[in-house]
Amino acid sequence: MTYAARMLDTHPVEITVDRKQLADAIDALTSCSQACTACADACLGESAEALPGLARCIRDNLDCADICDTTARVLSRRTGDDPAVGRAQLEGAVRALKRCGDSCAEHRDAHEHCAVCEQACRDTERIVQELLSGIGLSR
Amino acid sequence: MTYAARMLDTHPVEITVDRKQLADAIDALTSCSQACTACADACLGESAEALPGLARCIRDNLDCADICDTTARVLSRRTGDDPAVGRAQLEGAVRALKRCGDSCAEHRDAHEHCAVCEQACRDTERIVQELLSGIGLSR
Amino acid sequence: MTYAARMLDTHPVEITVDRKQLADAIDALTSCSQACTACADACLGESAEALPGLARCIRDNLDCADICDTTARVLSRRTGDDPAVGRAQLEGAVRALKRCGDSCAEHRDAHEHCAVCEQACRDTERIVQELLSGIGLSR
């Protein structure tokens, strides 16, 4: 059981979203944010021949890292929750994850860190979409 | 001229959005993020009688600080830009700014820091909405 | 194997620090940052009687969340590394982790989320101290 799951289990406020789904989304977003930060840096460390072709990928990594980080923080907060704020932020995360996953996919055969980061983005996008569907149903 | 404006002026990539509007949005978002962080902390420093009534306001401050921060970062990046990612994040920011402005408005008569923070949120929301309209037109 | 470990394994730059220790520190810092964000929010959701006694704990949680997050990002970057920047940031993290662990310890019997967060802070402090010793030896 991760810290995210344990913190939800010990939270004093009633949590109306599926706890398992919520903890999974928080964990996926924090791991993916780290993978994106690391992928941007790994791209920066590539050869002078490869680096120019990776500029857009680095930019998408940086956006995705920041957006995933912020989305995990918003989801971690349950007190006085406004689902509309969370939903809008989750939709922003889906956009960034899709874009970053697509950028990394273009480089996965040449750079293994892009393959790992693509997987993190795709997995997280799916988990966030599932959470969004759940939130949608409980509106 | 702020650093945000000077950095846009010296950026090597062609910027298709209105530079003045973009720099204003970046500056408003970074200032508002700071105001929200400070308002959350000022609320925490209020009396034991007042604090429980401020819990939702603190939570909204924290979300708004994180979301404004990330949105300013995304807007500051112009290389390999995907307007769809920026637009989704700006829409998330509008939601958070509206919510936080409303929460602070409830406490502005009792706590002057909430009045200042409400103004930061309202101003930033307006500037972000203007930028969103501009981005919309240039699609 | 976590994403942090996989990203280090696929990084193009030679990594002179112990990879296992580095990945463990990055993972501990990101998990602890999340636990601190969640503990601040769980404290905010406590009763009107309990909340005023938790103000300092919330403040320490917020500092620790931000500092752990930034430290994990700095550690995740290996290209063009300046160990002095990383070391100074790690020392800042140790301070924040110690302080937040101490604050949560005061409330662990009354609030289980503080017990969980204290454990996250103590574990992370130990792992970061180990990494700092390792970096020290390799200077």
Place this chain on the structure above:
Amino acid sequence: MTYAARMLDTHPVEITVDRKQLADAIDALTSCSQACTACADACLGESAEALPGLARCIRDNLDCADICDTTARVLSRRTGDDPAVGRAQLEGAVRALKRCGDSCAEHRDAHEHCAVCEQACRDTERIVQELLSGIGLSR
């Protein structure tokens, strides 16, 4: 008067540090964080010939942006303050600002955004050093 100064003026907790110096440091750190985010991105947008020589500069920009951001947040919080946490984080910021200023200085003649960012780093380093001296005296 900036929002940072107004938030300090309306804060309910007694502030023992020089308010003017504190507000200046918070404003400098938030502006510098933005400049560093923008400089990293402007470097990424440079030509394929120039980009490989800017990899270390980008990395230092990213570290400095994150560290300045977190330091501004810690300084913005005055409730239940532990000066030791703030001081350690300020020392981390000085290291990052010095390093990033030095990296940008190497490229200021070729890239004007590096000249602007160097100035932001140097100014902020000086202001943070002044604040650190002040905090030192009041220990």
